Amino acid sequence: MTERELARPNILWISLEDTSPRFGCYGDPLARTPNIDKLASEGTRFPLAFSTAGVCAPSRSAIITGMYQTSIGTHHMRTTHTHANSSELPTPYHTVTPHYVKTFTEYLRAAGYYCTNNKKTDYQFEPPLTAWDELGSHGHWRNRERGQPFFSVFNPTLTHESGMWPEKERQPLQTDPDRVELPPYLPNTRIAREALARHYDNIAEADKIVGRLLQQLEEDGLADNTIVFLWSDHGEGLPRAKRWPYDAGIRVPLLVRWPGQVEPQAVSDQLVSLVDLGPTVLSCAGIDIPYHMQGQPFLGDRKQEREYVFASRDRYDQSYDMIRAIRDKKYKYIRNYYPDLPRMMWVSFNNQHPVQQEMWRLHREGKLEGIQNLMFEKRPVEELYDTENDPHELYNLAKDPNYRDKLAELRNVLDEWLEQHGDMGKMDEGQMVANFWPGGVQPQTAAPVYIPIAAGSPGIEASLEGGAYPAPMLVQLYCATQGASITYTTETGGDARWKLYTEPLRLTGGTTTIRVRASRIGYKHSEERSASFTVGDPSFL
Template identity: 55%
Template sequence: MKKTTRPNVLWVSFEDCSPRFGCYGDPVARTPNLDRLASEGGLWTKAFTTAPVCAPSRSAVITGMHPVTLGTHHMRTNSGPHHGGKGVPRYEAVVPHYVRCFPEYLRAAGYFCTNRSKTDYQFIPPITAWDLPGGHWRDRPDPDQPFFSVFNLDETHEMAGWEGSFFGDNDIRLDSIEVPPYFPDTPVVRESLARVYAAIEHCDRRLGDILAELDEDGLADSTAVFVWTDHGPLPRGKRWPYDSGIHSPLIVRWPEMIEPGTINDELVSTMDLGPTVLSICGTEVPRHLHGRPFVGPDAHGGRDYVFISRDRYDEMYDTVRASRDQRFKYIRHYDPARPYMMWNSFRNNHPIMQEMWRLYAAGELEGPPAQTMADKRPAEELYDTEADPHEIHNLAGDPAHREILERHRNALEQWQHEVGDLGMMPEEMMVAQMWPGGVQPTTDAPKFIVVGAEHHGTEASPEGGTFKGPAILQMQSSTQGASIAYTFEDDPLPDPPADLDAQFAAALGHNPRGGEPPRRLLYHEPLRLPVGETTIRAVAHRIGYRRSPESVATFIVE
């Protein structure tokens, strides 16, 4: 097949969604658009997330790095376990200074990047991450400019299975649903699962609408389309490293590059999504990323292992690590004396969880459902996911599997050493390093430096000035790891809200000020100033830091 140069890329994420699709062999699901997309491209059977919960998983997707390396592994950073009291404060994760949201690399390469609209990365995305945070590929100023557009379909979120959800009135036949063996088979459980299927069908229709827009614009043949999720939706899935929590649907249609109807059984991490996009778009993949391309000329050919982390989720601290190869899953509990189901306020809203607590209190649970509610756990779990896809029969104590157990132990410990697992550090100590004294650091404002025949760039020009041309403008922030955004428009950028909650709300698409912020260009190379007068506004932003004040200067080139 011939190589496509600089394809457009479309991502559609189904939030909190296991692969309960027709194309994955689920007889209940009515997913014609997903099924058609898979038939026109490739379907991956063994794609897994880095964490079984939203924000840590998404932080890995947007950076191509493990959450435990970034310090984004606790869910959530903006609502600590001691909210309103002493202990860990609300914070943004300050990631290593060399880490970027990968769309910055695409923007520097000439791509128009949009995200409609969820971010949820454990940090507020810098203003440099997207051209338009809530935009559409149709918003690009040049119709010939290649694009990377993300659409997040959130109706499949965990709450879709709750009583009173939008999907309570549906025509899913309850007797057609296969109830996983770790749930009690009751009407409450079946009704919740039916709502999950209805939400998937709804989002399948939304996917169809997006693909129709692509067809209308004549872009289907030049666009690589990816469908994926951040984790699974159900108890014992979401927040847990079992396959029900980390198995992601992954479908890619890339005309002329992926044979229609391809089924791929290679082991893939959703952390590989960003590096894959960089690679197929002709942008060099930075070597510090943990993710590697799984499609295209640089495809890694399948991983030996994927690694998964579970840490603080809302009020609940629980350090668990897991590794999975093509067949076996290894889970290590760092505090096995704790019950499986510690208190989690949000999770306990789920009707399946409430049903299990009701039956547990009445002494009516037995078998795998009772095991799920056990008051302590083994230090290690090992499962043969081919023979035991629901991960019920723990083989960690089986002498016949001793060699496999040792191999996974060693692989997990080597991975933790290589990535610098910050989950081994108390969160309070980690945050003290990120926000010294509990105060969020602020990015230093950009400096303007003019270089030309008569100006050698030995001093900054904070207010601009008059210069003999030709003249080149450089911008630089003194904060290590800061990115810079700028505009020539006379449109000041409002300061971010002082309250961290409001900042996160704005980043999640709930901007109390209303409207989109003024668009800013990404500074990635010196600018040639035109003859005449030019006013430039610029801000700098390092991930986890407060955005800098705006620098404004006017330059006159004679």
């Protein structure tokens, strides 16, 4: 480990689910979030942080790659398993991203970081072998080598949308439903208030997990050299929030504590997109950001200021849709590509939500009042909202002549963004999948090849088991699949630690068995191969 690597900061991500900023540090009087609030007081709060989609997998794919989901084909929600009563959809499949796209954690590993994820992924593709040193419920920075910098992700899943359902209630309600304030476009019934009260309770439970993780950093003497990020993958799991590009669906909490680098008790007016998280981590770690990444760092030496954030909505579970949105610090522009579609589309999972069921019941009975009918009205082609004066985005200004210039600005910038980054939502999903998986068959990564490099060795795989090599020798690894990355280990057994291959392996003596595998995003992992090399003293070989 070099001195520079030892000096690099550790990084902890605490990734919540389905959570808008219902914390005390954001001014919510019902929140019971002492640990999150303390973290905010020790760092900077970013109230203008937004996901790229109002649902988990497209958003998380953008986070892990630093690429917009619409640019790499991960924009449809639920591609990795089938849907009830939807056998004709082109699922399941894993998105095959462009060959140069990696998870940003691979760049961290190449720089010497120990990367763990405990344990959610949900990227629209199986994580490549090179993404994590540890992936699973035991993943923890405490398992790294002594002195090794780490990047560790923990995913409290308590706040998921389904936690609002009565059957998921973990304990009697601690939050008084009569004190819960619902958005004005939702029915203010006891059932709806109880659902949101469960969410408050689940956030309070997640806050305890946050406290335990921060305490572990203190116990390990790591708090002063660890950057802590806390965020949610998208907004909260209520109707017209989750799955939608309205602020309720894409505005997320974002807190960063970085002792000596980020101001404590500060509030930033920066616009931040979650596609920026990966590039920001690389920037903070002093690692070059690959040119292809579309996110941009909001911290570190290469910090950049945003003017706009972007979001999308496409097929979510059974129902196709296509919406694109852009937001600056005040205004939101939404473009509906299917103005003929109803807003209340069929998504079987969402239909289990008690608030969604209340909306349908009251609509059927003709008892919804005023703005509560909004989700049953016809969609406009374009929507424009003043989010500062109309935070619930209720009053569409797209046809108001007083906002003609702002409408034109956001419309044009959205077009430029689509042109610059591409939009695979324009392609029929079936054709896209046919391009990913020719003939409906998932491609497989080629198995790596060993290339011995030693005095007098022919440097071809056929020579691997033939005699001994003079010391020292190098073993180069090669994979024929474009864009593939290789992992290797010299350990045996199922619990072996696999390392990222970045340069030829140096062998100095004795017999070493090297196991290798390769992977590329969207491809099947390669077969595992194994070879043994005997290296001796040149004087007696």
